[in-house]
Amino acid sequence: RKEVEQDPGPFNVPEGATVAFNCTYSNSASQSFFWYRQDCRKEPKLLMSVYSSGNEDGRFTAQLNRASQYISLLIRDSKLSDSATYLCVVNSAGGTSYGKLTFGQGTILTVHP
Amino acid sequence: NAGVTQTPKFQVLKTGQSMTLQCAQDMNHEYMSWYRQDPGMGLRLIHYSVGAGITDQGEVPNGYNVSRSTTEDFPLRLLSAAPSQTSVYFCASSRAPRGGTGELFFGEGSRLTVL
Numbered sequence: 001r002k003e004v005e006q007d008p009g010p011f012n013v014p015e016g017a018t019v020a021f022n023c024t025y026s027n028s029a030s031q032s033f034f035w036y037r038q039d040c041r042k043e044p045k046l047l048m049s050v051y052s053s054g055n056e057d058g059r060f061t062a063q064l065n066r067a068s069q070y071i072s073l074l075i076r077d078s079k080l081s082d083s084a085t086y087l088c089v090v091n092s093a094g095g096t097s098y099g100k101l102t103f104g105q106g107t108i109l110t111v112h113p
Numbered sequence: 114n115a116g117v118t119q120t121p122k123f124q125v126l127k128t129g130q131s132m133t134l135q136c137a138q139d140m141n142h143e144y145m146s147w148y149r150q151d152p153g154m155g156l157r158l159i160h161y162s163v164g165a166g167i168t169d170q171g172e173v174p175n176g177y178n179v180s181r182s183t184t185e186d187f188p189l190r191l192l193s194a195a196p197s198q199t200s201v202y203f204c205a206s207s208r209a210p211r212g213g214t215g216e217l218f219f220g221e222g223s224r225l226t227v228l
Contacts, residue, residue: 004155008153036217041222042221043203043219043220043221043222044156044203044217044219045219046216087155087156100158101158102155103148103155103156103157105153105154105155106155
């Protein structure tokens with residue numbers, strides 16, 4: 001089983017739709033969780049961190065379920081500009097206090113008119 | 114503010130050739146790292162550094178060398194290129210140790226093809 005797994009998609013949704021991505025992780029000692037966004041042929045950029053209590057940033061909501069070991073990203077009122085690959089990133093406890101960042105393979109989202 | 118700068122952006126090599134991918138950051142970040150990104154594989158850590166003079170291996174270090182003589186620079190050397198090293202390479206830096214609890218800032222990527 002991969003350490004971090006995402007449904008690669010692609011997800012094709014119309015403008016205005018609500019879409020949700022899930023990401024599962026295998027290491028129950030994982031400590032920190034993030035969603036990154038990567039546009040086509042560009043570098044990844046941090047979208048948001050995921051906190052235990054869940055957090056929201058405008059149209060984006062991230063949630064963490066430690067019992068089931070998954071995180072989710074909800075995008076409301078999708079815009080054409082949301083089209084990108086969304087990367088789930090997990091910081092697992094490692095041999096040092098630094099931990100280890102593991103990236104999922106990404107979920108492709110295409111928003112169409 | 115330049116952030117993380119990688120060069121070259123594109124490179125074609127023949128099997129057995131060596132080359133160096135350059136990475137520089139101007140944010141005074143202690144942590145720097147190199148990833149490779151392949152279809153369906155996500156980003157995989159090659160090498161990382163938590164400060165000048167300190168480097169360590171990541172998940173896929175074979176065939177690559179790094180050094181960190183200054184805080185700003187973290188070059189990645191391919192010793193003898195192989196077709197399996199065809200990939201997109203990203204350099205990233207962070208204020209936080211190993212990027213664990215902080216934001217990773219990525220360069221624009223270097224697309225390498227090995228024939």
